[in-house]
Amino acid sequence: MTEPLFSDNALQELQRNLDRHDHGASSHWRQMHQDYRYRDGRFEGLNGFGDPEPAGAWPRRLVHRWLQRPFRRIGRGLGDFRTLDGIGARIAAIQERAYNLDILRQVLTVAWLSERLGPDFARLRTILVIGDGFGTLTSLLRSACPAARIVMVNLTKTLLVDWLYVARLDPGIRMCLAPDAEALDRALADAGVSVIAIQADDAGLLAKVEVDLAINIASMQEMGPETVGLYFDTLRARRDGRQSLFYCCNREEKRLPDGTVSRFSDYPWRANDTLLVDELCPWHQEYYIVHPPSYRPYEGPHRHRLVRLVTDAPSSSPYGDIHGGTVDRGNYAGSR
Numbered sequence: 001m002t003e004p005l006f007s008d009n010a011l012q013e014l015q016r017n018l019d020r021h022d023h024g025a026s027s028h029w030r031q032m033h034q035d036y037r038y039r040d041g042r043f044e045g046l047n048g049f050g051d052p053e054p055a056g057a058w059p060r061r062l063v064h065r066w067l068q069r070p071f072r073r074i075g076r077g078l079g080d081f082r083t084l085d086g087i088g089a090r091i092a093a094i095q096e097r098a099y100n101l102d103i104l105r106q107v108l109t110v111a112w113l114s115e116r117l118g119p120d121f122a123r124l125r126t127i128l129v130i131g132d133g134f135g136t137l138t139s140l141l142r143s144a145c146p147a148a149r150i151v152m153v154n155l156t157k158t159l160l161v162d163w164l165y166v167a168r169l170d171p172g173i174r175m176c177l178a179p180d181a182e183a184l185d186r187a188l189a190d191a192g193v194s195v196i197a198i199q200a201d202d203a204g205l206l207a208k209v210e211v212d213l214a215i216n217i218a219s220m221q222e223m224g225p226e227t228v229g230l231y232f233d234t235l236r237a238r239r240d241g242r243q244s245l246f247y248c249c250n251r252e253e254k255r256l257p258d259g260t261v262s263r264f265s266d267y268p269w270r271a272n273d274t275l276l277v278d279e280l281c282p283w284h285q286e287y288y289i290v291h292p293p294s295y296r297p298y299e300g301p302h303r304h305r306l307v308r309l310v311t312d313a314p315s316s317s318p319y320g321d322i323h324g325g326t327v328d329r330g331n332y333a334g335s336r
């Protein structure tokens with residue numbers, strides 16, 4: 001295969017691969033996808049990556065809004081929050097779903113990144129989303145950073161969901177699936193392509209992409225260490241001498257069904273990565289439920305870290321770094 005696949009061809013390829021074993025699927029994800037079905041344009045058994053609940057009647061929407069107050073209070077301290085909040089609401093309306101915490105969390109993340117990176121945020125050219133869900137973050141970034149190209153990588157079953165939700169937002173979008181290296185080269189060379197989808201089994205291809213910013217939210221915590229290592233390796237394999245920024249927000253520790261323990265501090269950070277922020281994520285410690293209206297802590301603390309990763313490739317150009325930022329906290333415990 002040598003061409004990137006667009007619209008129906010991409011959908012057919014993803015559907016053909018739905019029953020293929022996703023090697024990057026941890027025991028957690030094999031369990032989550034057990035009841036997954038896609039037939040005649042309808043999904044069944046979508047588990048583990050958020051809830052695309054319908055918006056519902058106004059009392060339900062009001063309860064969401066009321067329960068979101070503590071999260072919106074955090075947003076008030078972030079310059080772009082109001083604008084992004086409006087974009088989040090528009091995405092929910094177009095995709096016909098509730099503006100719930102799954103969307104609001106991503107809105108807060110993007111507002112926070114915009115605040116931290118300042119003018120560099122608008123200069124990002126390639127953003128990698130590892131493990132989206134219902135295309136929420138990709139949809140948001142499409143609107144918030146129209147000049148950037150988004151590459152999204154996910155397990156095939158979830159990638160099909162991401163694809164359909166992103167396409168629903170913008171039916172005219174030029175989005176393609178890159179199933180091999182040659183197709184990816186062509187997709188990257190085509191300035192008109194704004195979203196490139198890659199199946200997790202093909203994640204090694206990402207070494208070809210010069211990623212300015214990679215984002216992973218609540219996803220590495222459910223991967224095995226080899227898979228996490230592969231993503232770090234591809235981000236470090238830049239040929240242009242620049243360093244990729246990586247925003248990583250995950251549970252500090254999570255035990256997967258097969259007994260594997262995923263630990264944030266064990267991800268392959270390096271002592272010479274430049275740590276910009278490292279703290280518990282303020283908006284990712286508690287969630288709410290609508291019935292009965294209440295807050296619950298997640299099963300463990302979530303840490304977020306913004307880091308500039310050192311690259312393994314020899315610099316082919318003078319070292320250039322578009323990414324500014326100041327170190328917030330120096331308690332860098334993750335090197336191994």
Ligand SMILES: C[S@@+](CC[C@H](N)C(=O)[O-])C[C@H]1O[C@@H](n2cnc3c(N)ncnc32)[C@H](O)[C@@H]1O
Pocket residue numbers: 024025026029048049050102130131132133153154155158200216217218219220222223227
């Ligand atoms: C708990 S969901 C989080 C979804 C979303 N990021 C959020 O914050 O709500 C984890 C996501 O990671 C994806 N995922 C699991 N294993 C993956 C892998 N090996 N490569 C890429 N994505 C993966 C899942 O399909 C799912 O989309």
